[in-house]
Amino acid sequence: MNIAYNIDTLVSKFKQKNKVALAKLITIIENEPERAHEIFKHFEGISHDSYIIGITGSPGVGKSTLTGEISKKLLEDGKSVGIICVDPTSPFSGGAFLGDRVRMTDISLHPNIFLRSLASRGYKGGISRAVFDISLLYEAYGMDVIIIETVGVGQAEFDIYNLAYSVVVVLVPGYGDAIQMQKAGIIEIGDIYNINKKDLGGEDIAVQIEMMLDDTVFKSGWRPPVSMTDAISGEGVEELIQNIRDHKEHIELSEAINDKKKNRFTYKIKELIYSKIEKLISESFIDEKEINEIVNHAVDDGKFKIYRTIHNKFEDVNFEIKKKN
Ligand SMILES: Nc1nc2c(ncn2[C@@H]2O[C@H](COP(=O)(O)OP(=O)(O)OP(=O)(O)O)[C@@H](O)[C@H]2O)c(=O)[nH]1
Ligand SMILES: [Mg+2]
Numbered sequence: 163m164n165i166a167y168n169i170d171t172l173v174s175k176f177k178q179k180n181k182v183a184l185a186k187l188i189t190i191i192e193n194e195p196e197r198a199h200e201i202f203k204h205f206e207g208i209s210h211d212s213y214i215i216g217i218t219g220s221p222g223v224g225k226s227t228l229t230g231e232i233s234k235k236l237l238e239d240g241k242s243v244g245i246i247c248v249d250p251t252s253p254f255s256g257g258a259f260l261g262d263r264v265r266m267t268d269i270s271l272h273p274n275i276f277l278r279s280l281a282s283r284g285y286k287g288g289i290s291r292a293v294f295d296i297s298l299l300y301e302a303y304g305m306d307v308i309i310i311e312t313v314g315v316g317q318a319e320f321d322i323y324n325l326a327y328s329v330v331v332v333l334v335p336g337y338g339d340a341i342q343m344q345k346a347g348i349i350e351i352g353d354i355y356n357i358n359k360k361d362l363g364g365e366d367i368a369v370q371i372e373m374m375l376d377d378t379v380f381k382s383g384w385r386p387p388v389s390m391t392d393a394i395s396g397e398g399v400e401e402l403i404q405n406i407r408d409h410k411e412h413i414e415l416s417e418a419i420n421d422k423k424k425n426r427f428t429y430k431i432k433e434l435i436y437s438k439i440e441k442l443i444s445e446s447f448i449d450e451k452e453i454n455e456i457v458n459h460a461v462d463d464g465k466f467k468i469y470r471t472i473h474n475k476f477e478d479v480n481f482e483i484k485k486k487n
Contacts, residue, residue: 216326244300
């Protein structure tokens with residue numbers, strides 16, 4: 163099949179708001195990132211901006227349930243929503259992927275919503291690249307709001323901070339000591355804090371966070387609000403959405419949103435450079451086959467000898483990176 167022709171057809175269907183075309187374009191972007199520009203060149207005339215919300219928090223705190231409830235309310239307001247769930251589980255298990263699907267089935271059939279789950283490993287060019295490109299596709303599709311759900315650990319947390327305009331940090335009762343949270347740096351990334359599972363308590367943690375926030379100076383002039391929700395009954399979700407709206411208004415008025423928009427691209431460019439270098443190094447210096455040979459030798463010749471082999475191989479390594487023009 164002629165892929166160029168395929169992309170042209172998909173793009174014209176996409177422009178008619180065909181969800182199947184959207185799904186297929188996402189798949190192309192996921193599997194063949196080097197072709198993304200062939201898709202995006204068709205959208206150069208589009209200037210629509212979506213509002214991008216990040217929802218992050220430890221595994222199981224209710225991010226997906228909350229995302230579903232928020233989306234439901236946005237749909238009722240006549241908004242369209244594009245969701246990206248970054249799943250921490252292995253791409254082989256597929257379990258949580260299905261889980262997200264099941265939890266959100268009732269809304270994912272709505273014509274104004276689209277949901278895509280990504281396993282957080284196994285992406286060519288990295289997961290943040292895929293998240294960024296899919297969010298761009300959603301913008302071209304005309305989505306009013308984009309919600310990115312990630313588990314708040316390590317790189318994913320960093321991604322969401324750089325890719326979303328309003329970051330909601332979700333916590334639950336019994337999460338533990340507030341000091342631990344501070345150590346984990348979680349208090350630095352949230353624009354909004356939300357204690358979910360309020361049916362199980364959580365007043366104490368809300369108070370702790372409020373106190374911690376009171377002790378912090380916010381250069382942006384935005385003091386993150388704290389809300390409490392029961393994502394299953396939907397209680398408190400309206401207040402959370404109002405907090406997101408307030409934050410949106412704040413960054414729009416202070417024009418911080420322009421910096422955030424630029425920052426998305428800065429981040430994208432840096433990610434591109436890193437993945438390019440990684441690829442260059444792994445392709446030109448040592449490949450899977452060579453690694454396997456060293457490992458096999460180590461197993462056959464004894465595991466201490468591997469140190470000499472590795473040392474000899476890496477001792478005098480130097481890289482020279484040339485710019486093409
Ligand atoms: N009691 C109670 N349970 C909730 C609430 N919100 C979600 N849950 C339940 O908590 C479990 C995890 O919810 P998810 O929405 O999958 O949480 P998540 O943060 O998306 O999980 P991962 O994506 O796997 O990290 C599910 O069994 C939900 O039904 C709530 O407000 N109260
Ligand atoms: Mg989830």
